[in-house]
Amino acid sequence: MNYLDLYADLLAYLRDDARFSEWAATLPAQIHEGLSETRFGDLPQWRDSYLKLPAIKATVMDFKHGMTLDGPIEQTTRDAIEATLRELIPWRKGPYSVFGTHINTEWRSDWKWDRVLPHLDSLAGRHILDVGCGNGYHCWRMLGEGARRVIGIDPSPRFVMQFYSLKKFTGPKPVDVLPIGIEQLPANLGCFDTTFSMGVFYHRRSPMDHLRELKDTLRPGGQLVLETLVIEGGLGDVLVPEGRYAKMNNVWFLPSPDTLISWMRKCGLKNPRLAEMNRTSLDEQRTTDWMLYHSLREFLDPDDLSKTAEGHPAPIRATFIAEAP
Known part of the structure; x- marks a missing residue:
């Protein structure tokens, strides 16, 4: 698996925007380092879990009121999705609802979002950076508020693979999680x-x-x-x-x-x-x-x-x- 494929849309977007083009030139090397299977010995296991997930697209997607993905699929497929997502435990930020599976995360991150959101300027049309975003739960909620582009950064490859395991079901969306820390910006x-x-x-x-x-x-x-x-x-x-x-x-x-x-x-x-x-x-x-x-x-x-x-x-x-x- 070429991990850069996960970021094809993002890299193209950044290259085409003069404000981000310099950053876009350095990102491929940073992604390669941040998702190095030599450096992170468990990464191949998480990669394989991602690859096992079926290539289906949710027909129901709600990022405004939570993070919900659903659609008309067979129960055997639903069961297989849950079993595969459990291979990525621990799930810390959430919760998520994925084809009927309730991912009951350590944190009720939705409660934090509900407390914070009323105090923010409108996120509609904004470019947003989420530093230390974990598996990207709040990134999805930012997209649900109409953000133009959301970029999360977190150096944990497990969290990155959790994020893309869910994004696999959404199709192209202007939200990504990069395997870097703020010092690499x-x-x-x-x-x-x-x-x-x-x-x-x-x-x-x-x-x-x-x-x-x-x-x-x-x-x-x-x-x-x-x-x-x-x-x-x-x-x-x-x-x-x-x-x-x-x-x-x-x-x-x-x-x-x-x-x-x-x-x-x-x-x-x-x-x-x-x-x-x-x-x-x-x-x-x-x-x-x-x-x-x-x-x-x-x-x-x-x-x-x-x-x-x-x-x-x-x-x-x-x-x-x-x-x-």
């Missing part, structure tokens, strides 16, 4: 109307660098949507876990809302503001039969769910919005 790209970074910020060693990287993806006046873990507190308050946070070993900075707004302003973003804040519940993040490993309940203190297993404040997530100058 061209400097000062300045092309996107809206950039999302949801669940990435606290994994970055340098929060200021990440804010500048995000700002540099946007055209003048473009909108940044930043969702991250925060703590309660005032200006200047930040939690920097010395060890793990909720059993994650790559959590670096959890600022208070006022602190993060100050950082955004310091990095040159305009009108940074808190859109919504929500304490993560055991119903929103949990173990399911499509994600069999430990989840939020195991990450918290069993005797006090207001604390993580390490004694830190339990996860609170907040969404911030700002514009590029």
Whole structure:
């Protein structure tokens, strides 16, 4: 399988747009590296699962109210699709409904989308970048809001193959997930109307660098949507876990809302503001039969769910919005 075939439409589109043409020239090599079967030993298994899926196109597609694909197919085909999609477990973002199979993902990502969407500028006709998009659930929802083109980036090849396993049933759509991280984007790209970074910020060693990287993806006046873990507190308050946070070993900075707004302003973003804040519940993040490993309940203190297993404040997530100058 030539993985570049998955991106033929995207690469052609980017090459034909002067704003993206320089990036298009570097992407094939980045895709080759990001989907290297030598580098990622499990990738051939996920590739084979993708190839096993039947070449059928859904006649029912709903990205506005969820992510639903369906159509008149035999029950044996439905069963085969479910069995193959289960080979790609764990499924973390969703949920999805695929020819009658309910992919009950670890996260109720639809709940987050419902909280965030009312605070956004219209996505209709926009070029959108989704940084750290996972398997692309929110990318589909952005397309459902009328986006002109959605590009997700995530360096996990499993998530990339989950995305294309579902896109196999949609036919050509202006939505893709690239196997790269934000550091691989061209400097000062300045092309996107809206950039999302949801669940990435606290994994970055340098929060200021990440804010500048995000700002540099946007055209003048473009909108940044930043969702991250925060703590309660005032200006200047930040939690920097010395060890793990909720059993994650790559959590670096959890600022208070006022602190993060100050950082955004310091990095040159305009009108940074808190859109919504929500304490993560055991119903929103949990173990399911499509994600069999430990989840939020195991990450918290069993005797006090207001604390993580390490004694830190339990996860609170907040969404911030700002514009590029």
